[in-house]
Amino acid sequence: MANGRPDPSTSMAVLFGTHLKRLRELRGWSQQELAGKVFVTQSRIAQIERASGARPTAELTAALDLAVGAGGLLNDLWPYVYRESFPDWTRRFMQLSAEAVAIREYAAHAVPGLLQTEPYARAVLRVGRTLTSQQLLEERVTFRMTRQDRLQRPDAPTLCMVLDEAVLARPVGGDQTMREQLIRLRQACDQHAVRVLPFASGAHAMMGGSLTILTMPDGSQVAYTEGADHGQLFEGPTEVATFIRAYDQLRADSLPRAMSARMISDAAEGYEHGRSERRALARKQLQQPGGRQLRRSGGRLPRHRPGA
Numbered sequence: 001m002a003n004g005r006p007d008p009s010t011s012m013a014v015l016f017g018t019h020l021k022r023l024r025e026l027r028g029w030s031q032q033e034l035a036g037k038v039f040v041t042q043s044r045i046a047q048i049e050r051a052s053g054a055r056p057t058a059e060l061t062a063a064l065d066l067a068v069g070a071g072g073l074l075n076d077l078w079p080y081v082y083r084e085s086f087p088d089w090t091r092r093f094m095q096l097s098a099e100a101v102a103i104r105e106y107a108a109h110a111v112p113g114l115l116q117t118e119p120y121a122r123a124v125l126r127v128g129r130t131l132t133s134q135q136l137l138e139e140r141v142t143f144r145m146t147r148q149d150r151l152q153r154p155d156a157p158t159l160c161m162v163l164d165e166a167v168l169a170r171p172v173g174g175d176q177t178m179r180e181q182l183i184r185l186r187q188a189c190d191q192h193a194v195r196v197l198p199f200a201s202g203a204h205a206m207m208g209g210s211l212t213i214l215t216m217p218d219g220s221q222v223a224y225t226e227g228a229d230h231g232q233l234f235e236g237p238t239e240v241a242t243f244i245r246a247y248d249q250l251r252a253d254s255l256p257r258a259m260s261a262r263m264i265s266d267a268a269e270g271y272e273h274g275r276s277e278r279r280a281l282a283r284k285q286l287q288q289p290g291g292r293q294l295r296r297s298g299g300r301l302p303r304h305r306p307g308a
Contacts, residue, residue, distance in 0.1 A: 012080040013055065013081050016056070017049040017051045019077070020068065034068070038064055056078070058138075058143070059138075079146060082139060093233050097147075098150065099217065101158065102159075103158070104247055105159075106211040106212075108206065108209060110172065111163070111181055113147065114159065115148075115185060116148075116184075119176075122141050123172050123173030162250045163196050165196055165199050165263075168263065185264050186261060186264045189257065193257065197250055197253060198255060206246055206247075210225070210227075211223065211224070211243060213244055223240045225243070
């Protein structure tokens with residue numbers, strides 16, 4: 001801090017605040033005047049300019065950007081300000097994900113963030129252990145939705161997903177949220193390589209956690225493993241190779257793309273009924289010949305040869 005002023009090279013939050021203050025002063029406004037234009041208190045503007053207190057929300061950032069005529073600069077900086085609240089290894093993973101040319105992911109418990117609908121994302125993030133406020137929840141939902149924008153750009157990465165069958169079976173956010181999410185997932189099957197790992201495949205190396213493998217523009221690869229409240233980034237070639245083998249085995253044991261798409265569609269149809277109706281349907285199916293092979297969503301689990 002030079003002359004009592006924050007050094008913008010120390011963090012993205014300080015850089016954000018420095019730009020906001022400069023643009024505000026160019027317009028000849030006091031903090032109080034700017035606060036009135038975006039409907040917050042003067043102390044909130046002071047906190048943002050000093051990079052103290054809570055981070056600005058995405059909604060407030062958009063209002064500030066428009067008010068001071070930043071031309072999108074503040075909006076562009078916001079995701080980086082938001083990332084600073086995460087541990088170093090998470091920030092590193094987010095940075096690499098934004099640059100990766102190929103993303104391979106095994107999801108053990110929930111639909112991957114890049115394919116989540118907003119209601120599903122909100123339901124998943126709401127139960128996070130580190131969630132401390134409604135504002136933080138909305139920030140996280142906004143950031144997750146923003147990350148999906150890259151899939152629509154010309155430089156979109158190649159996306160390959162292996163979903164554990166538990167992802168389809170576990171209701172998150174209620175029947176309507178699950179149905180909409182599974183329809184979105186089924187649509188993604190037409191654009192990306194999405195496969196389902198059935199319960200029948202048995203035990204595997206990634207039980208209990210999810211795995212993401214990123215391929216960077218220079219051809220290098222990194223692996224990221226994640227549990228309920230922890231994650232770890234691996235960049236060493238030997239460690240990454242071990243995780244690549246684990247992913248390749250999961251993919252070999254998963255259902256072919258067409259069968260996976262059908263399984264997702266069947267699961268979506270299952271959520272059209274209430275929970276009690278689904279349970280009654282499941283009981284009826286189990287009483288039928290060959291009922292052990294019937295899934296709770298109502299479809300018969302296709303036979304599959306590993307590697308097919």
